[in-house]
Structure formats: structure tokens, C-alpha cells
Amino acid sequence: MDIPEDLSYTADHEWVRVEPGRATVGITDFAQSALGDVVFVQLPETGTRVERGSTLGEVESTKSVSEIYAPVAGVVAAVNSALVEAPERLNEDPYGGGWLCVIEGVDEVEIAELLPAEKYRQLTAS
Amino acid sequence: MSLRQSPLRAAHEKLGARLVEFGGWEMPLSYPSGTLAEHLACRADAVVFDVSHLGTVRVEGQHAFAALQSTLTNDLTRIAPGGAQYTHLLADDASVMDDIIVWWVGPERFDVMPNASNTARVRAAIGGLDVTAERAVMAVQGPRARALLAAVSPEAAEVSHFRAVPFTFDGAPCVAAGTGYTGEDGVECAVPSEVAERFWDALVAAGIAPAGLGARDTLRLEAGFPLHGHELGPGITPLQAGLSWVVGWDKPEFLGREALLAERASGPRRRLRGLVGESRRPLHAGDSCLVEGTAVGEVTSGNFSPVLERGIALAFLPPDVAEGGAVGVQVRGSVLPTTVRRPPFHKLEKR
Numbered sequence: 001m002d003i004p005e006d007l008s009y010t011a012d013h014e015w016v017r018v019e020p021g022r023a024t025v026g027i028t029d030f031a032q033s034a035l036g037d038v039v040f041v042q043l044p045e046t047g048t049r050v051e052r053g054s055t056l057g058e059v060e061s062t063k064s065v066s067e068i069y070a071p072v073a074g075v076v077a078a079v080n081s082a083l084v085e086a087p088e089r090l091n092e093d094p095y096g097g098g099w100l101c102v103i104e105g106v107d108e109v110e111i112a113e114l115l116p117a118e119k120y121r122q123l124t125a126s
Numbered sequence: 127m128s129l130r131q132s133p134l135r136a137a138h139e140k141l142g143a144r145l146v147e148f149g150g151w152e153m154p155l156s157y158p159s160g161t162l163a164e165h166l167a168c169r170a171d172a173v174v175f176d177v178s179h180l181g182t183v184r185v186e187g188q189h190a191f192a193a194l195q196s197t198l199t200n201d202l203t204r205i206a207p208g209g210a211q212y213t214h215l216l217a218d219d220a221s222v223m224d225d226i227i228v229w230w231v232g233p234e235r236f237d238v239m240p241n242a243s244n245t246a247r248v249r250a251a252i253g254g255l256d257v258t259a260e261r262a263v264m265a266v267q268g269p270r271a272r273a274l275l276a277a278v279s280p281e282a283a284e285v286s287h288f289r290a291v292p293f294t295f296d297g298a299p300c301v302a303a304g305t306g307y308t309g310e311d312g313v314e315c316a317v318p319s320e321v322a323e324r325f326w327d328a329l330v331a332a333g334i335a336p337a338g339l340g341a342r343d344t345l346r347l348e349a350g351f352p353l354h355g356h357e358l359g360p361g362i363t364p365l366q367a368g369l370s371w372v373v374g375w376d377k378p379e380f381l382g383r384e385a386l387l388a389e390r391a392s393g394p395r396r397r398l399r400g401l402v403g404e405s406r407r408p409l410h411a412g413d414s415c416l417v418e419g420t421a422v423g424e425v426t427s428g429n430f431s432p433v434l435e436r437g438i439a440l441a442f443l444p445p446d447v448a449e450g451g452a453v454g455v456q457v458r459g460s461v462l463p464t465t466v467r468r469p470p471f472h473k474l475e476k477r
Contacts, residue, residue, distance in 0.1 A: 036340070037162040039430040040406045040437075058458075060408055062161045062340055062429055065458075087406070091160075 001124060002029040004095055008111070009120035010071045015095060016114055023072055023106050026099045027059060027090060030124045035061040038090040043079040044101060050076060052110055056101065059090065072110040074103035132178040133262040133319040137326050141336055149242030151179040154338040161340035165432045168308055168345055169472060172268035172275075173337035174329045180263055181245030182316065183238040185254035190236050193252045194228065197381055199364060201374025207233045210290045210303045214364055214372050215240075215251055216382025220389060222358040222367065224248055229290035229303050229316075237290075237301065237316065239263075241354045251381065262322035266334060267312035267345075275313055277332040278325065282315055296321045307342070309349025309470050347438065348431050350400055350469020356411060356426045357398055357440055365394040366442065396423065396442045400471060401453055401464040403437030406430060409455050409462070415441050416454035416461060422447070425455060433472040437462065440469075 003009075008016040013031035017024040032038065040060040050056060050070040057068045079101045083089060090098040115123070129152040132138070138145065143154035154176060156164060167173050185193055195202045200213035207230050215224045224244040229237040237257075240248040245256055266275050276283035281293035282302035290303040298321045306312040317325045330336060343353070352358045352367055363386060364372050373386065403409060409428030414421050428439035439455065447453065449468055454461040467474060 036156065037160045039162070039432075040408055042407075060430075062344055062408070063155070065410075084406075088162075 001033070002095070003117050003121050003124070005117045007095065007117065008114035009117065010069070010114060011123060012069055014068065014071050016071050016111075018111055018114075021106065022077065022102055022104045023074070023111065024099050024102050025056070025068075025071055026094055027068065028120070029094050031066070032091045032094045032098070035059060035066060036063055037061055038087045041083040041087045041090065041100070043081065043083065044076045046076050046079055048076045050074065050103065068100060070103065071114060072103060072106045074106040076101050077104040078102040130179070132176050133322040134176045134178065134326050137323050138176065138336075141330070143336070143338060146339065148339055149179055151242055153179055154336070156338040156340045157336050159335065161338065161344065162432050164335065164337035164341035165344050167335045168268045168310055168337060168341060169433060170269065172266060172270040172273075172334045173341070174326070174334045175265040175267065175337050175339075175342050176262065176326070177265050177314070178258075178262045179242040181240045181242065181248065181256065181258045182261060182263070183240065183245060183249050183252070183254040184257045185236045185238060185252055187234055190234055190254075194236055194238070195377070196379045197252050198226065198228070199373045199380050199382075201377055202228075202230070204374070205230060205288075207231075208289055208291060210288045210305050212372060214358075214369070215248055216364070216380070216386065217360070218382060218385060220363040220382040220385035221360045222354070222362055222364060225352065225354055225358055227303075227305055229301060231290055231292065231301055244354065259319070261316050261318050262326070263314060263316045264326060264329065265306050265308075265312060265314045266329060267306045267308045267310045269310060271310070271312040271334070274332045274334050275329070278328040279315075282313055285313055287311070295325055307349075307351055308345040309351070309472065310345075344429050344432060347427050347429055347440065348433060348470065348472045350440065350471065352398070352440070353427060363389055363394065365389050366396055367398045394445060397445050398426070398440055399443050399447065400467050400469040401425070401439040401441055401455065402431075402434065402467045402471060402474065403455070403462050403464045405437065405462070406435055407437045407457065407462060409437045409439035409457065409464070413439070414456040415443060416456065417443075417447060417451070419454075431471050434474060434476055436477070437464070438471045439464070
């Protein structure tokens with residue numbers, strides 16, 4: 001299971017790439033593997049203000065639906081609209097071409113509370 | 127309760143299958159290639175499913191014909207020994223208690239194949255021996271199924287559509303039938319457990335890709351075929367499911383006949399229809415169906431069509447909702463526009 005060291009994680013199997021003032025969000029390799037072939041992705045609209053834990057969108061495979069939760073509060077600044085017609089990117093490249101959205105105006109305290117790679121690895125191993 | 131295992135369990139594990147519970151059995155959901163790839167391989171090439179979880183009830187002897195003919199809906203006089211037939215077992219109220227494939231293997235031998243969990247019920251109705259544990263059943267399906275199967279068994283590959291013939295593999299007595307449940311041409315092979323893994327390995331070595339229950343479900347839905355527990359079951363009659371051709375109306379006797387004749391006279395109160403969405407968003411069993419804002423029915427099976435790349439569903443709707451009609455499907459808060467279309471969905475023109 002691929003868990004890049006330079007990313008942060010949530011217990012809901014999402015990854016977060018932290019840059020100053022912004023966070024890029026996606027689902028982990030573990031999550032895409034558990035879901036199976038993703039056939040539909042619903043993304044938030046840019047400009048939407050989200051709270052930590054609120055619903056960002058949905059990822060759906062041929063066998064199940066999963067909600068995506070905002071890992072941190074902020075404003076949705078960009079979405080990966082290529083996923084609408086090519087949701088298989090979530091399976092093929094979860095940490096690259098399968099990114100979901102960028103949240104801006106994020107809070108440093110909430111960022112600090114995300115899981116480091118080592119902690120997330122322990123979570124998926126248990 | 128422990129789950130029943132197919133004779134091919136070890137072969138599935140070797141191939142890296144993801145196993146799930148289905149009807150009391152532990153069976154492959156998918157292989158590492160994934161459900162979508164398996165689905166598309168069946169439409170374009172050839173795949174093999176382990177369907178050993180289907181029951182086999184063997185009814186033999188001089189009374190076998192009468193036992194089936196006086197109980198099940200379809201008319202066996204439409205076929206002959208060496209033929210196969212799709213049929214229903216009804217309850218007194220004409221509910222479909224199971225949908226079944228009958229292989230008329232010899233003059234006085236029928237191999238009756240109910241759904242996994244309905245084997246005991248079918249045996250109670252028609253008698254016979256439950257020989258499910260003695261064999262594996264492999265469904266080779268797809269446009270290249272016969273060509274590739276010929277490398278393993280030329281005899282099996284030659285069986286015609288809806289025919290059932292005996293053949294041998296490694297000296298073991300097997301049956302091949304030109305049946306399946308994917309909307310593609312193909313052959314189902316019942317093989318004794320002792321040689322099942324060798325047969326499976328030979329199919330895979332011949333270039334036939336293994337496929338799991340995930341693809342089997344999306345394939346049968348795309349073809350518009352009913353699944354017991356969804357489109358068939360308590361409270362659902364063959365007429366409501368659009369399957370009046372499964373009924374031998376001229377037969378003097380079958381279970382549920384009186385109630386079914388009464389329903390035919392008054393007209394079914396609902397009909398199973400196909401729905402096609404306008405986006406990739408899958409539809410789901412249990413979703414409410416709306417016509418002009420009013421709830422009129424419910425989705426029984428829904429998913430994503432890998433061929434159309436649209437959400438698709440089967441749903442019970444009032445009889446007056448016709449082909450081409452607009453139906454809204456309520457999916458978690460939003461109402462998705464869909465159109466009533468006649469399956470098979472994969473034969474419809476892609477938008």
C-alpha cells in the first residue's frame with residue numbers, strides 16, 4: 001500500500017498536501033483499493049466554504065458510495081474537473097492525477113492535527 | 127454459519143481474487159483486473175465465471191418429466207432432451223419463488239439449477255437429489271468464448287444456444303449448455319469437483335480472463351435480466367417482471383396458475399422497466415421513482431453501465447409509463463432525470 005511520506009492523512013483515508021495557506025485533498029491508495037473501480041465522482045463547487053468534517057463530495061464505485069469529508073475548514077479554491085469524465089484516475093493515480101480539490105484559507109491548528117504518514121500506516125495496518 | 131466453498135476456491139486465491147459472501151457461499155467479487163475490465167472483457171472478448179453457487183438438483187426417472195411439467199411455469203414440450211429452458215417456480219399467489227435453468231440432459235434426466243439460496247425450496251417442490259457439492263459450474267461468456275473454449279474442449283465449445291450436451295474432460299463426465307446470464311453468447315460447463323480446478327486452469331491458460339460476481343451483476347443488469355431478490359421474489363409475478371414468455375399458458379397445471387390467470391385477466395398493476403440516466407451517476411436499488419413529481423415506483427437494481435457510460439436501472443413503474451417516458455430518480459437528495467428504455471442497455475446507441 002503506497003503511503004507517501006510527504007503527505008498528511010485523515011482517519012477517513014484521505015490525504016492532504018499542505019502548502020502555505022492551502023491544502024490539496026484526495027483519497028488514499030488504501031481507499032481506492034477498498035472502493036474498487038470508481039465510476040462517478042461528485043465534486044464541490046469552487047467558492048464553497050467548508051467546515052472540517054463537512055461533506056465535500058462523493059466517490060462511487062460499482063459496489064459502493066463513499067462521502068468525502070473536508071479534512072480542514074476553508075474555501076474550495078479549485079476542483080479536479082477532469083475526474084467527472086475520467087473517474088478512473090482515482091484508481092490509477094490517487095496521489096497525482098486523482099486529486100479532488102484545493103482548499104484555501106486553512107487553519108494552521110487544524111493542519112497540525114492531521115495524521116503524519118507513519119500514524120496513517122499504523123491505522124491501515126491494524 | 128460457515129460459508130460454503132466452491133471447488134475452485136484455491137484457484138481463486140492463487141489469482142488474487144477478492145472474495146465475498148453471496149447466498150451463503152464465499153465467492154470471487156473481482157480479480158486484480160477489476161470489475162470494469164472484467165465487464166468489458168466479457169462484451170468484447172471472453173471471460174469465465176465460477177457459478178458453482180448455483181444449485182444443481184438432479185431429477186431422474188420415468189416421473190421426472192411430469193414432476194417438472196406440472197410444477198414449473200414453462201412448457202417442457204417446447205423443447206426436447208438435449209435442450210435447456212428458463213423457467214419459474216411460483217407460490218400460490220403467483221409470486222416468483224425462484225427463477226431456474228433446466229438442462230434436459232437425457233430422456234429421463236433433468237439437471238435443475240436454482241439460485242444459491244433457493245435449492246431446498248426447489249427440491250421440496252419437484253423432488254430430486256441435491257448434487258451441488260459434487261461439481262463446479264463455470265460460465266464461459268463473451269463473443270470469443272467458444273473459440274477459446276475449443277482449445278480446452280472442442281465438444282463443449284460446439285453446444286448450440288439453449289442446448290445441453292454431455293462431454294468428457296480428463297475422462298470425467300461433464301455437461302455443457304449454451305446458456306449464461308450476461309447477454310453474450312457462451313457456454314456453461316458443469317464439471318465434477320475432482321477435475322474442476324484442472325478445467326478452470328485450462329480455461330485461464332487458453333486466454334479466458336477470470337471474472338467475478340461484480341461483473342456478473344453489472345453484465346446481467348446491462349442485459350436487463352432479472353435477479354431473484356431484486357426483480358423477482360415475494361409479491362412479484364412473472365407478468366409484472368415482463369416475463370410472460372416464461373409461462374406455458376396452455377398447460378393444465380403449474381404452481382400459482384390460478385392467481386396468474388386472474389392477474390392476466392385484470393392486467394398487472396405494475397411493470398418492470400429499464401431506465402437510463404443522463405450522467406455517469408449510478409442509480410441504486412431502493413431509489414424512489416417520480417413521474418411529474420409524484421412517487422410512483424422504486425428501482426430494484428441500479429448501477430453504472432460500462433458500455434453506455436451512464437447510470438442505468440430496472441424499476442417497477444405503473445403500466446402506463448411507456449417507452450421514452452421521463453422518470454425522475456431520487457438519489458440522496460437530488461432527483462436525476464432518466465428515460466424509460468427497453469433493455470438490453472448495452473445495445474442502445476451511446477450518446
